[in-house]
Amino acid sequence: xxxxxxxxxxxxxxxxxxxxxxxxxxxxxxEIIGYIGSNGAGKSTTIKLILGLIDxxxxxxxxFGEKVRGQFEYKKRIGYVPEVSDMYxxxxxxxxxxxxxxxxxIKEEKAVAKGKEMMGVFGIDDAIYxxxxxxxxxxxxxxxxxxxxxxxxxILFLDExxxxxxxxxxxxxxxxxxxxxxxxxxxxxxxxxLEVVEKLSDRILLINEGKIVIDGTMADVMSKQSDNxxxxxxxxxxxxxxxEALARxxxxxxxx
Amino acid sequence: xxxxxxxxxxxxxxxxxxLFGINYEVLRIILKTKLTLxxxxxxxxxxxxxxxxxxxxxxxxxxxxxLIFGVFLAFFIYFMKDEMIRMMYFSGxxxxxxxxxxxxxxxxxxxxxxxxxxxxxxPLDSRTVSLSKVLHILIYMFRLNAFIAGPSLAAMxxxxxxxxxxxxxxxxxMIDLIIFLVTAFIYLLVLRFFDGELLRNIINVIQIxxxxxxxxxxxxxxxxxxxxxxxxxKYIFNTTxxxxxxxxxxxxxxxxFHGGESYLYVFTALIIIVPAASFAYYLALSKKMERLLLKLxxxxxxxxxxxxxxxxxxxxxNRNEVSKQAFHFSNAMFRSDRSLKLKIYPAxxxxxxxxxxxxxxxxxxxxxxxxxxYEYLYLYFNLIMFPTIYYLVNYSSAWKGSYIFASSxxxxxxxxxxxxxxxxxxxxxxxxxxxxxxxxxxxFRFRFTMDIIxxxxxxxxxxxxIGKIYLSVPFSMPIDESNQKDTFGKFLLxxxxxxxxxxxxxxxxxxxxxxxxxLAVLLAVILTGWKxxxxxxxxxxxxxKR
Numbered sequence: 115x116x117x118x119x120x121x122x123x124x125x126x127x128x129x130x131x132x133x134x135x136x137x138x139x140x141x142x143x144x145e146i147i148g149y150i151g152s153n154g155a156g157k158s159t160t161i162k163l164i165l166g167l168i169d170x171x172x173x174x175x176x177x178f179g180e181k182v183r184g185q186f187e188y189k190k191r192i193g194y195v196p197e198v199s200d201m202y203x204x205x206x207x208x209x210x211x212x213x214x215x216x217x218x219x220i221k222e223e224k225a226v227a228k229g230k231e232m233m234g235v236f237g238i239d240d241a242i243y244x245x246x247x248x249x250x251x252x253x254x255x256x257x258x259x260x261x262x263x264x265x266x267x268x269i270l271f272l273d274e275x276x277x278x279x280x281x282x283x284x285x286x287x288x289x290x291x292x293x294x295x296x297x298x299x300x301x302x303x304x305x306x307x308l309e310v311v312e313k314l315s316d317r318i319l320l321i322n323e324g325k326i327v328i329d330g331t332m333a334d335v336m337s338k339q340s341d342n343x344x345x346x347x348x349x350x351x352x353x354x355x356x357x358e359a360l361a362r363x364x365x366x367x368x369x370x
Numbered sequence: 371x372x373x374x375x376x377x378x379x380x381x382x383x384x385x386x387x388x389l390f391g392i393n394y395e396v397l398r399i400i401l402k403t404k405l406t407l408x409x410x411x412x413x414x415x416x417x418x419x420x421x422x423x424x425x426x427x428x429x430x431x432x433x434x435x436x437l438i439f440g441v442f443l444a445f446f447i448y449f450m451k452d453e454m455i456r457m458m459y460f461s462g463x464x465x466x467x468x469x470x471x472x473x474x475x476x477x478x479x480x481x482x483x484x485x486x487x488x489x490x491x492x493p494l495d496s497r498t499v500s501l502s503k504v505l506h507i508l509i510y511m512f513r514l515n516a517f518i519a520g521p522s523l524a525a526m527x528x529x530x531x532x533x534x535x536x537x538x539x540x541x542x543x544m545i546d547l548i549i550f551l552v553t554a555f556i557y558l559l560v561l562r563f564f565d566g567e568l569l570r571n572i573i574n575v576i577q578i579x580x581x582x583x584x585x586x587x588x589x590x591x592x593x594x595x596x597x598x599x600x601x602x603x604k605y606i607f608n609t610t611x612x613x614x615x616x617x618x619x620x621x622x623x624x625x626x627f628h629g630g631e632s633y634l635y636v637f638t639a640l641i642i643i644v645p646a647a648s649f650a651y652y653l654a655l656s657k658k659m660e661r662l663l664l665k666l667x668x669x670x671x672x673x674x675x676x677x678x679x680x681x682x683x684x685x686x687x688n689r690n691e692v693s694k695q696a697f698h699f700s701n702a703m704f705r706s707d708r709s710l711k712l713k714i715y716p717a718x719x720x721x722x723x724x725x726x727x728x729x730x731x732x733x734x735x736x737x738x739x740x741x742x743x744y745e746y747l748y749l750y751f752n753l754i755m756f757p758t759i760y761y762l763v764n765y766s767s768a769w770k771g772s773y774i775f776a777s778s779x780x781x782x783x784x785x786x787x788x789x790x791x792x793x794x795x796x797x798x799x800x801x802x803x804x805x806x807x808x809x810x811x812x813x814f815r816f817r818f819t820m821d822i823i824x825x826x827x828x829x830x831x832x833x834x835x836i837g838k839i840y841l842s843v844p845f846s847m848p849i850d851e852s853n854q855k856d857t858f859g860k861f862l863l864x865x866x867x868x869x870x871x872x873x874x875x876x877x878x879x880x881x882x883x884x885x886x887x888x889l890a891v892l893l894a895v896i897l898t899g900w901k902x903x904x905x906x907x908x909x910x911x912x913x914x915k916r
Contacts, residue, residue, distance in 0.1 A: 165776070165777045166776055166777070166779075167773055167776050167777055186779040186780070186781045187779060187781075188779065189777065189778055189779020189780075190778075190779050192777075192779070194777045196773065198770075200770035200771050200773060201768070201770075201771045202703065202766070202768045202771035202772075202845065203768050203771065204703070204706040204707045204708070204766075204767065204768050205699075205702050205703065205706060205768075206702075209698070209699070209702040212695055212698060212699070213695065213698075213699045213702075214774065214778075215695065216691070216692055216695030216696060216699065216780075216786075217774060217775070217778040217780040218778055218780070219692075221691065222691075222695060222698075245567070245706065247768075248567070
């Protein structure tokens with residue numbers, strides 16, 4: 115196992131708001147990392163920064179041992195499935211696959227054939243000539259997963275990849291993750307669905323208010339906890355204990 | 371939410387609604403919400419320089435163009451003395467403009483299926499909900515009426531006295547009804563036989579046409595109409611006129627002011643019967659319409675797109691894989707991004723019309739259409755349109771997809787620009803110049819053929835340079851913001867380049883073999899210029915903020 119990703123003292127502010135505060139961690143090849151945190155904790159920002167969508171930050175990001183600021187070659191080995199499935203959605207899936215192929219240097223015929231096969235696994239290959247904006251939320255997300263993985267990347271950044279996807283496809287997706295791990299791929303998985311994270315991940319990174327507060331293997335993290343669920347750890351760390359009181363308050367308002 | 375005049379007027383009919391068992395309070399709240407939403411939605415045309423905090427004044431501002439049109443129309447009919455001819459022109463123009471505006475700005479109301487999801491899940495009477503939809507459209511149409519027909523009514527009163535007011539208002543109401551029904555029937559027909567995508571395309575084409583008509587139409591109209599001759603035109607009846615609605619509307623005025631022939635009474639009857647009958651028919655069909663509207667929610671399946679010509683052209687003119695793919699990508703974007711098309715085509719149409727207008731201008735000044743020999747210089751207006759188009763291709767309604775340019779680590783923008791510009795040349799610039807060339811050839815025969823070919827070469831030659839000035843990552847910025855950037859400096863620079871070429875072209879005529887030499891120089895510029903296409907850094911500043 116070799117190190118494929120390292121963040122050193124990474125900080126990032128949007129205006130006066132500090133989103134990431136001195137983030138440090140490293141990831142080895144073949145790991146599945148569950149990256150969790152509350153809304154607005156800085157998860158998506160971390161991923162965008164590693165991908166170079168944001169390059170105005172303090173500290174350093176290393177991918178495959180190289181500092182990434184201003185670089186682009188490393189991205190050929192990275193796959194990204196964004197949080198909201200943004201795409202050039204006035205194109206048809208067919209046209210979009212050709213376009214993605216161009217960006218990663220894959221010939222059109224191959225990109226389309228490969229994409230169609232992968233779409234077929236999720237049961238959406240017959241929509242390949244449809245314009246993407248006519249797709250349902252789940253179909254969009256499936257296509258987003260396909261286009262994010264089209265170029266056989268070594269590290270995958272998945273930002274809430276299962277939104278709107280049906281239960282059967284989720285099952286398939288989880289198996290795919292396991293297979294890819296066996297092939298030595300690294301997966302950086304960010305999500306709010308803690309059950310899935312718990313089942314998939316080898317290691318947990320928990321970010322709270324811009325700081326990494328938990329970094330450990332699944333087994334380690336679990337053993338420190340009495341009732342053995344990621345959910346309760348999450349609540350503990352984020353200092354959230356009054357869900358019952360809040361629910362009571364909502365119910366009261368509801369009944370009035 | 372501020373108070374709407376239209377709602378205050380509606381309040382006076384409160385009792386009537388109650389009489390029919392309509393829950394007026396609910397109806398009013400729904401309408402108020404819908405009208406407020408309209409304010410926050412930019413209309414298809416006249417979106418220039420609109421800022422978010424201008425909501426309060428935007429009703430009036432939004433209708434400024436309508437008012438200009440209305441005043442123009444009023445002037446026009448004021449000069450006519452024959453009632454039939456006058457109303458023929460008026461109702462023709464009124465039909466056309468109101469229909470266009472209704473389709474381009476208000477189709478979303480007619481075709482809305484979302485408000486059903488919101489409203490019908492609440493405990494509301496479905497009659498109240500459908501009535502709110504009809505009233506919403508009527509309020510919009512009455513506002514349009516006030517601005518488009520108001521000035522004409524004033525003109526009519528000035529020439530015929532206040533007696534025209536009730537007749538005129540009644541006729542407007544009937545025309546509105548016909549327009550509404552015709553539009554609904556067209557939609558019904560399209561939806562019956564095709565899918566929602568085609569309907570959206572049709573609406574888009576109409577929006578583009580309307581924008582063109584509004585931006586350049588007046589200029590032509592003002593120049594081409596001879597006001598003095600209009601006074602003498604007399605109407606002559608023909609039985610086929612029974613089938614032409616725009617001829618009906620002069621009849622009541624003719625009867626009242628000049629006494630009438632029998633056919634005038636038939637016309638008057640038609641004005642009442644046709645809208646009434648079709649309205650009854652519409653009511654019978656409205657259930658079907660609702661069902662067909664559901665098609666809009668379904669997935670549009672495009673027939674496996676062929677685009678054989680594009681594919682073939684792409685294969686011939688692109689030697690490398692990336693530029694070929696970029697060529698296809700750009701073509702697909704230009705084909706399918708409706709908001710982008712709505713900006714590009716009106717700009718192009720200005721480019722087509724300006725050289726032609728220049729020639730007409732000369733004619734208006736009483737000169738013969740004898741060529742002076744310098745008319746080819748007008749064609750350089752075509753090249754002046756290039757910067758606008760270049761500026762626009764940085765924008766898209768699907769701009770959020772652009773993250774992929776950064777996240778993929780793609781670093782061959784040079785070839786993307788090459789493919790993009792080839793696509794722009796094939797789709798926009800070459801057809802633009804050829805079209806103008808054809809018009810020129812029709813007018814001047816083959817006198818300027820050499821100059822047109824030279825201009826085509828000049829156009830292709832400047833493309834990489836304008837590209838260097840304007841292009842960033844293509845389709846990467848929100849199209850709604852495409853009005854806001856100040857690019858005057860860039861435009862001046864491009865104008866300078868075009869100017870230099872025009873001057874060179876001009877002087878090439880005073881040297882023997884000059885045009886030939888100029889052509890050769892352009893050819894050399896094309897061959898070298900297209901080799902050194904700027905390689906820009908792949909940065910997407912807009913993503914830094916999100």
